[in-house]
């Protein structure tokens with residue numbers, strides 16, 4: 246199979262299936278619902294769909310705890326229906342990538358259940374250890390809840406779980422486990438899928454002996470499994486399978502830096518991943534985690550953007566995103582609910598015109614915002630348990646911690662997609678599994694967005710069309726201007742003698758913008774703007790709230 250780099254020109258759309266669209270009225274999104282919306286995605290211009298896990302799962306972490314890697318969950322349909330979605334997507338010119346979650350399985354996977362027996366070969370599929378006296382085998386903490394070890398009374402041992410106790414970590418050091426992973430990859434690739442998004446893939450190799458970690462809350466032990474000792478060996482092994490197909494892989498990579506990333510994605514014969522989801526720009530309003538909020542700083546955002554844009558250019562390929570299923574809505578975080586449309590467009594121009602492959606998360610293209618639910622538990626986020634403890638540790642009162650958990654919860658991204666202004670936003674004819682954000686009645690829905698030529702949806706549509714028609718948007722070199730501004734993000738792209746100047750305000754105040762040296766705004770073609778008139782005075786302009794403009798120069 247000749248491998249091509251089609252993914253560089255792709256525009257990807259992430260579907261978190263439980264909340265996308267319900268086709269049978271049971272209140273849970275499903276593949277019939279997806280089928281009914283493929284034309285919508287085509288209309289937007291999407292060329293690749295990433296499905297968050299569709300596999301059988303007890304849903305301790307909504308699909309990221311898999312009990313059967315080769316079967317679609319009955320909640321969503323079955324393998325036959327998935328194949329139909331795959332074929333229908335392909336017929337519309339859209340590729341499909343699956344989520345590959347192999348750091349851990351569900352504790353209801355048959356490997357885990359059989360492996361409780363110390364004599365079973367599946368025992369060595371996981372990290373089982375004896376305790377140390379009355380204590381767990383080491384001091385590692387789970388990222389989701391309490392300690393990283395759970396005691397099993399049946400065999401008297403502990404098993405490792407970096408995430409919830411329903412998500413035991415696989416022992417990737419066991420070659421049989423790696424064969425299973427390759428087998429899963431082949432199964433879906435042979436069916437016709439076009440690649441994978443690999444969940445926390447940089448965590449799969451654990452240091453031999455599982456030594457104690459540096460005692461920090463929530464992430465104790467991380468230095469022994471983030472970019473673990475044999476990670477590159479394993480990914481190289483997996484790549485040999487992937488190389489037989491014209492597919493791509495994007496790895497999720499917490500705590501990643503440019504230099505470390507290049508060891509995975511540097512283009513060439515030893516490349517392991519095609520791109521990575523790093524988290525650096527998601528820390529523009531927090532310290533490491535969304536719940537440790539410190540207020541949005543545009544300078545932090547710009548620094549992260551520019552570090553990755555310049556650091557990877559010509560060496561590796563960027564994955565561009567602003568939202569996914571693990572973060573609250575971006576308008577609430579970096580933009581303004583008051584200036585929802587304007588700020589959403591500014592955010593869109595900020596990242597969709599960078600060098601790399603853009604990803605759009607369901608509902609982002611219609612400017613969905615966070616939901617306000619009465620109780621923390623209503624957000625249905627297993628992550629909240631540890632986040633609450635951490636916030637209390639940092640001195641938050643019970644009340645403040647709970648408020649912070651609500652605004653930082655992943656649940657905000659997981660409310661049903663708002664399709665129209667009918668009951669339940671057109672998501673389901675039944676009772677939605679999670680509350681629908683009532684704002685669908687105030688015009689935040691796909692139907693209203695599609696009908697309004699100045700909407701966020703139509704802005705994304707125009708951006709995608711521009712990307713497809715202009716290689717400068719995909720391949721151009723990147724340079725940042727106005728670096729010291731805490732209100733404006735300004736960058737240029739250059740390619741084959743052409744230039745693009747992107748100006749994005751992150752302020753509701755009037756800010757003076759002056760074109761950088763070498764630019765005459767009157768010579769540029771104005772496009773992808775958030776206001777309908779675009780006056781220029783003295784080669785600059787005073788921005789209106791969250792104004793964004795793009796100038797295109799033929800030379």
Ligand SMILES: [Ca+2]
Nearest residue numbers: 267269273275
């Ligand atoms: Ca359903």
